[in-house]
């Protein structure tokens with residue numbers, strides 16, 4: 716039995732395209748209501764296809780002036796560094812669409828990390844409504860690491876789901892790279908959270924999270940469960956390949 720909110724598609728492109736359509740529907744709704752929409756993006760490789768679809772397939776049709784982009788996490792590198800999450804989104808998407816510069820709220824990876832935690836937290840606070848005393852993002856897009864991390868909340872950092880902080884400095888457990896991440900408390904305060912997951916290398920974690928009571932302390936992504944928001948999993952067949960419900964298509 717497929718879980719509520721789980722959507723499976725044949726290919727990475729179809730998965731990205733379906734998610735792009737969902738996002739564009741919300742952009743248009745916010746335009747109709749004349750209210751702005753806050754979207755926090757994730758990095759890594761998976762969203763590249765989503766950004767390319769958004770830019771190449773819908774560029775001329777969408778009015779982005781009410782949409783404000785933030786990041787769920789960032790590597791503490793310069794924005795033009797190949798590993799910058801902002802840099803990837805900029806090259807594949809933002810530079811190709813007509814969006815006001817003031818609508819782009821990147822985490823400044825070139826800054827001192829503690830200074831940037833404070834600065835970015837304040838910027839998030841300025842542009843979001845509050846619920847439970849914490850900022851509410853309309854949409855947060857998340858990826859999944861094959862160790863069960865999401866954003867930059869790595870195994871062993873589950874305390875980030877119990878903090879009152881907006882974002883935190885963390886260190887990648889393997890590379891030692893400094894990062895800033897939205898906390899799990901913010902992820903779980905969002906109105907809608909969308910996981911976009913492709914590839915066989917994630918299948919074991921997807922199964923552990925969606926089908927088994929995976930030991931929560933090993934897979935931080937399993938702790939993402941918006942208190943009053945909606946959670947969606949956009950999976951391609953490979954990412955869903957170890958799940959029994961994949962045949963329920």
Ligand code: 6PG
Pocket residue numbers: 757758759760761762787788789790800857858859860861864865866867
């Ligand atoms: C990051 C991301 C991270 C990513 C996963 C999956 O900064 O790396 O925010 O959480 O979503 O690591 O990355 P891939 O899409 O490259 O597999």
